[in-house]
Amino acid sequence: DIQMTQSPSSLSASVGDRVIITCRASQSISGYLTWFQQKPGRAPKLLIYAASNLHSGVPSRFSGGGSGTDFTLTINSLQLDDFATYYCQQSYTAPYTFGGGTKVDVK
Amino acid sequence: QITLKESGPTLVRPKETLALTCSFSGFSLSTIGVAVAWVRQSPGGALEWLGIVYWDNDKRYSPSLQSRLTFSKDTSKSQVVLSLTNVGPMDTATYYCAYTSGLFTEPLDHWGQGTLVTVSS
Numbered sequence: 001d002i003q004m005t006q007s008p009s010s011l012s013a014s015v016g017d018r019v020i021i022t023c024r025a026s027q028s029i030s031g032y033l034t035w036f037q038q039k040p041g042r043a044p045k046l047l048i049y050a051a052s053n054l055h056s057g058v059p060s061r062f063s064g065g066g067s068g069t070d071f072t073l074t075i076n077s078l079q080l081d082d083f084a085t086y087y088c089q090q091s092y093t094a095p096y097t098f099g100g101g102t103k104v105d106v107k
Numbered sequence: 108q109i110t111l112k113e114s115g116p117t118l119v120r121p122k123e124t125l126a127l128t129c130s131f132s133g134f135s136l137s138t139i140g141v142a143v144a145w146v147r148q149s150p151g152g153a154l155e156w157l158g159i160v161y162w163d164n165d166k167r168y169s170p171s172l173q174s175r176l177t178f179s180k181d182t183s184k185s186q187v188v189l190s191l192t193n194v195g196p197m198d199t200a201t202y203y204c205a206y207t208s209g210l211f212t213e214p215l216d217h218w219g220q221g222t223l224v225t226v227s228s
Contacts, residue, residue: 001170032212036154037201043203043221044146044154049214087154091213093168098154 002026002090006099012107014093019075023088028068035064035073038101039084047086048073061081078104109133111143111219119198119226125191129219136162136182140209143187145178146169147200148221155200159188160168187225199226 003026013019023033031051038043046055048064051071061076073083083106088099115127134141145157158168160178168176177190191198201223205215 011110034212034214036215037152043205043218044215045218046214046216049210050212055214055216089154089156089215094159095169096156096159096167096213098146098156101153 001096002029002093002097004090004097004099006086006088006102009100010103010105012105013078014107015080017078017106017107019078019082021068021073021086021088021104023071023099024072025069025090025092027069029090029092030092033064033066033071034089034091035062036087036089037082040088044087053107060072066099075104081097087094109206109217111217112203113202113204113222115141115202115222115224119194119224119227120165120228121195122193124149125189125194125198125224125226126192126206127222127224128201129187129189130162131185131187131204133217134206134208136160136185136187142207142209142213143180144171144186144205144215145214146203146205149197149200152200154226155190156187157202159207171195180186194226196226196227198224200224 007078033051035048111131142161144159201221206217207213
């Protein structure tokens with residue numbers, strides 16, 4: 001199985017901050033990387049697919065980058081609505097494993 | 108508009124079989140490329156990918172659950188059924204089904220609301 005490692009596991013930030021979350025795959029996954037946002041008691045929501053493509057309706061302050069084994073999710077100018085947990089997932093080879101999540105909370 | 112909804116028991120006894128149904132609308136599971144995946148999340152835990160069933164009935168399962176897990180699709184009813192045998196406390200989780208159109212990297216872009224299943228005697 002491909003292991004997905006996110007860092008940090010949690011972070012505290014303020015509204016307006018720039019936040020960067022990293023995701024590392026245990027082997028190359030090309031660009032087969034998806035980012036989700038999840039709020040407590042809610043289903044995950046798709047943010048970014050194919051490493052850097054913004055899903056329809058997602059604010060442009062979210063961006064993704066990387067390829068191979070190292071990927072980033074950047075949130076520019078963090079908003080109140082962005083405090084949540086973020087997950088990466090690889091879809092290169094089944095099982096399509098998720099990272100352990102990064103919780104973004106209020107500083 | 109694509110919607111999915113999970114249904115099934117909220118409480119299952121240890122060693123029994125859990126059966127969950129994902130009922131969906133807005134797409135057909137016979138359309139080329141389309142797939143429905145299952146994901147679960149234990150209380151306070153991370154997302155765990157369980158598997159996926161494709162339009163052509165191809166299936167992929169998590170190796171850790173493969174011996175206990177089965178998916179079946181009923182295209183005419185717009186449903187996918189998850190069957191998990193010999194459940195234990197570690198199977199207590201919220202179970203989600205999710206849709207992908209199969210575009211490029213198969214992102215899961217529509218999710219059900221999830222259903223919480225507790226395994227307890």
